[in-house]
Amino acid sequence: MFQTQKSRYTPTTLLETIIVILLVTASTATSAEPTDSFNKAKKLLENKVYYDHRVTLYCGAAFDEKKNVTLPKGFVTSKHKKRAKRIEWEHVVPAENFGRTFKEWREGHPxxxxxxxxxxxxxNCASKVNKEYRYMQSDLYNLYPAIGAVNASRSxxxxxxxxxAKPSFGSCAMKIENRKAEPPEAARGVIARTYLYMEQRYKRYKMSKQQRKLMEVWNKQYPVTEWECKRAERIRSIQGNMNSIVNSQCQDIVSEFNFLR
Incomplete structure (x- = not known):
């Protein structure tokens, strides 16, 4: 189920992570390249990243290979009830946040x-005519599985x-109020490192000073988990680029383990 931040790793699982990191660092797959297709990106995540870890980001809900969700006990929603039955791929950094930097998004195109x-x-216009936008929209590091109703409500x-604020979905600690959202603690580090990655990767995307400060705090307060390291390496082997924000912490874990041996 949902892994807490306190139990980052165990020696056995850590060794598995080390092996993955070393193999990928030594040789990145020659076929690795980013995709500019959002639909393809979702399929890649389903089939090559989350195939053995089908758990949603915000609520820790299990889902199957057909994207059907097993809702956590006590989960409730007053809106988007049909979408609660399925997982959707959530842009942690909303597409609108970087989309509005494109003229096609703001003004359209012939x-x-x-x-x-x-x-x-x-x-739709930015996706139709601007390839750079399509690459940003399809970046695997920024896409996470979420219960459809939560994805819709987070907007x-x-x-x-x-x-x-009180939790908006019963037993799931996600809070949404006044066009703002507070994620559960177990998702905060992942979210922070995603925001920091997107700003580092794409020069046209900039966080506000307030948002960056919050993400830097969450990044330090909630360190990487074994799954986060494994996920990043799988995406690297598919997409061809590294999330250095995550990777640096994973490498620190390796160094710590070697020091303790």
Whole structure:
């Protein structure tokens, strides 16, 4: 189930992680390359990354190979009830956050005309005509499985602390209020390292000072888990680039283990 931050790793599982890290570091697959297809990205995650760890990010819910969710006991939702039955692939850094840096998203493009001759803009237009946007939208490091209802309710809201808010989904500690979201503790480190990665990877994306400060705090407060290291290495072998924010902490774990031997 949902791994807590306190039990980062054990010697046995750590050794497995070390082997993966060393193998990938020594030789990145020659076929590794990013994809500009969001649909392909989702299939890659389903079949090559999460095939043995089908657990959602925010609520720790199990899901099967057909994306059917086993909701945690006590999970409730007042909205998007049909979407609660399935997992969806969530952009932790919302697509709108970087999408609005593209002119096609903000203003449209001559090629963005539907079958009725009506112009459109936004995500669909940026995806249609701008390859750079498609690569950002399809970056595997920024995509995580989430219960559909949670994904829908989170929308494009920024993360923050909501100390006065109650959990929005019963037993799942995700909080959403006033167009803001507070994730459960077990997801905060993962979220932080994803935000930091996206800002480092894509120069057109910048966090606000307040958001970056929060992510830096969460990054330190909630260190990497074994699964996070394994996930990053699997994505690296598919996509061809490294998430150095995650990798540096995984390497620190390796160094710590070698020191203690």
């Amino acid at each position: 090629l963005c005309v539907d079958s009725k001759g009506k112009s459109f803009k936004g995500r 494009n809201y920024n993360f923050t602390m909501l100390p006065q």
